[in-house]
Amino acid sequence: MKNNKGMLVVLSGPAGVGKGTICRALLAQAADLEYSVSVTTRGCRPGENEGKEYYFRTKEEFQKMIENQELLEWAEFCGNYYGTPKFHVEKALNNNKTVLLEIDIQGAKQVKKMYPDGVFIFIVPPSLKILSERLYGRGTETEDIIQLRLAKALEELEEIKDYNYIVENDYIHAAVEKIKCIITAERCSTSRYPLKIKEE
Secondary structure, eight states: OOOOOOEEEEEEOOTTSSHHHHHHHHHHHOTTEEEOOEEEOSOOOTTOOBTTTEEEOOHHHHHHHHHTTOEEEEEEETTEEEEEEHHHHHHHHHTTOEEEEEOOHHHHHHHHHHOTTSEEEEEEOSOHHHHHHHHHHHOOSOHHHHHHHHHHHHHHGGGGGGSSEEEEOSSHHHHHHHHHHHHHHHHTOTTTOOOOOOOO
16 A cells, blocks of 8 residues: 655746746645745745745844754745745645645755655746746846846756646646646556555
């Protein structure tokens, strides 16, 4: 009989591609998904809440978490740190939960080494032009940061080969439906499905 350990679903993609919006839609439609809230040292944006979008910490606090090995993965971008609390993910997986993790490519590589059987999904924009428009449309970052993010996006697209699936985010509803189908298919995989056929 196969074990009953949960499934880790990792979403990655360039900044501005809509990962956060997709995650919120998935969580609203699928009650059996558990979102892993990341830790960051960046400032809280309008509409964000502590413990919901992120856990907001100082760089000193974040460094302590690294030293205490409390993070599953962590990365630095544009002077800010981002990481995934280890305890929450491990507890949810051990309780047979499907955990949704939204992290960058650098972090996903770290996670894949520890959870090679995870489901890794790369979100792509319809075009780089649209990605640029979305970044500018957010109105939360300076011109320099936006240009850094666009340059990084080009580099990140080279890493698609390391992912199991690619989902284009042209329309949120369509992207969400595709990811829901991927999760359903993976749950039915012979490598995951516990053999529990009733005798009667």
